[in-house]
Amino acid sequence: MTPQAATVVVDHASAQDYAAASELGDRCDKILLEQLRAGHPGAFEQLVASQASRLINLAYRLVGNRAEAEEIAQEGFLRLHRSLDGFRGDCSISSYLYRIVSRLAIDHLRREKLRRKLFFFRRQDDEVDPVEVSADPGASPRDLLQAKETGQRLLAALDRLSARQRAVFVLRHQEGLTLKEIAALLKLQEGTVKAHLHRAVRALRVELEDLQEDRS
Amino acid sequence: MKGIGAKHCRKEDLLLYYYDELDTQRRHELEAHLNGCAACGKEWQQLQRTLDGVPQPTIELASGEAERFAARVAERVQRPGRGKLWLWGGALTATVVLALSLTVRPPGMLPGKGSNLVADATIVQELELLQNMELLEELDLLQELEGQG
Numbered sequence: 458m459t460p461q462a463a464t465v466v467v468d469h470a471s472a473q474d475y476a477a478a479s480e481l482g483d484r485c486d487k488i489l490l491e492q493l494r495a496g497h498p499g500a501f502e503q504l505v506a507s508q509a510s511r512l513i514n515l516a517y518r519l520v521g522n523r524a525e526a527e528e529i530a531q532e533g534f535l536r537l538h539r540s541l542d543g544f545r546g547d548c549s550i551s552s553y554l555y556r557i558v559s560r561l562a563i564d565h566l567r568r569e570k571l572r573r574k575l576f577f578f579r580r581q582d583d584e585v586d587p588v589e590v591s592a593d594p595g596a597s598p599r600d601l602l603q604a605k606e607t608g609q610r611l612l613a614a615l616d617r618l619s620a621r622q623r624a625v626f627v628l629r630h631q632e633g634l635t636l637k638e639i640a641a642l643l644k645l646q647e648g649t650v651k652a653h654l655h656r657a658v659r660a661l662r663v664e665l666e667d668l669q670e671d672r673s
Numbered sequence: 674m675k676g677i678g679a680k681h682c683r684k685e686d687l688l689l690y691y692y693d694e695l696d697t698q699r700r701h702e703l704e705a706h707l708n709g710c711a712a713c714g715k716e717w718q719q720l721q722r723t724l725d726g727v728p729q730p731t732i733e734l735a736s737g738e739a740e741r742f743a744a745r746v747a748e749r750v751q752r753p754g755r756g757k758l759w760l761w762g763g764a765l766t767a768t769v770v771l772a773l774s775l776t777v778r779p780p781g782m783l784p785g786k787g788s789n790l791v792a793d794a795t796i797v798q799e800l801e802l803l804q805n806m807e808l809l810e811e812l813d814l815l816q817e818l819e820g821q822g
C-alpha cells in the first residue's frame with residue numbers, strides 16, 4: 458500500500474449515499490412535501506438539517522471553499538422552498554437538491570474563473586481552504602499532515618481546471634456518478650463529458666504523480 | 674504472449690476502464706491486452722495508483738452545526754433577499770462595465786490600436802458571457818428546475 462492509500466480514505470460511498478438517499482427520498486417525500494406545503498412548523502428546517510452535510514460537501518468538492526459551499530447549499534435550499542408549490546413529486550427532493558446545488562456550484566465556478574481572468578487575478582495556492590480529509594482513525598500525525606498536503610495540492614490542481622472539467626472529475630471520481638448521469642446533469646453529450654474527464658485527469662496526473670514520486 | 678500484436682491501450686480507454694465505463698466487449702479486449710503487454714500494464718498501474726490516491730476532501734459538520742445551518746436557512750426564508758454571492762454577482766457586472774469603459778478609452782492613448790481592439794473584443798464577449806450566465810442562473814435554471822419538480 459502506498460502511504461497515500463493508507464492515510465486517505467478514498468471512499469466511493471457517495472454514490473451509494475446518493476442512490477440510497479434517492480430511494481429513501483421517494484418514499485418519504487410525499488409525506489414531507491405535504492408537511493412542507495401545509496407549512497408544518499419545523500418541517501423545512503428539519504429537511505435542511507438532514508441534507509445539509511451531503512449538499513455542503515458536494516458544493517465544497519466542486520468549488521473548494523467552505524464559505525462559498527455553504528452559501529451555494531443555502532441558495533439551493535431557498536430555491537427548493539420557493540418552488541415547493543410547483544413541485545409535483547415526480548423527482549425526489551434529494552435528487553432535486555443534488556441537481557440544483559451542482560448547477561449553482563458550476564455557475565459559481567464559471568463566474569469565479571471569468572472574474573479572475575478579467576481582473577488578471579489568480580487564487581494563490583495558500584488561499585485555498587485548509588483541506589479536511591477523512592483519514593484512517595489510526596493514522597499518525599505525520600500521515601495526517603501528508604494527507605492534508607495531498608488534499609491541498611489536489612484542490613490547487615483542481616483550481617487550474619476549467620469549471621466543466623473540474624465538475625466532471627468531481628462528480629465522477631468523488632461523487633461516484635456515472636458519465637451518463639453527469640451528461641444529464643450538466644446537459645452535455647456523453648462524448649463531451651468523456652473528453653472533459655480525460656483532460657481533467659491528464660492535468661491532475663501531472664500534479665499528483667509528482668507528489669507521489671516525492672514520497673516513494 | 675497474446676495481445677502483443679494488438680494495438681496498445683488508449684489512455685482514454687484505460688481511464689474509462691478505471692471508472693467501469695467501458696462496454697463489455699471493449700473491456701474484455703482491454704483486459705486481454707493488459708495481461709500480455711508490460712508497457713500497458715505499467716501505464717495502467719500508474720493510473721490506478723494516482724487515481725486511488727486522490728483524496729476525498731470532506732467537511733465533517735460538528736455536532737449541532739447542521740441544525741444551526743438549517744436555522745439560518747429557515748431564517749432566510751422569512752426575510753427573502755439575495756445571498757452574499759448572488760449580490761456580489763450583480764456588483765461584479767457593474768465593476769466589469771466600469772473596467773470595460775476604462776479599457777475602451779485609456780487616457781493618453783489613441784483609440785483604434787489593433788491589439789487593443791482585439792483585447793476589447795474579447796472582453797466584450799466575456800462580458801456578454803457573464804451576463805448570459807446571470808440570465809441563465811435567473812431564468813433558465815430556475816424555470817427548468819421548477820418545471821421538473
Ligand SMILES: [Zn+2]
Binds near residue numbers: 680681682
Ligand atoms: Zn500494450
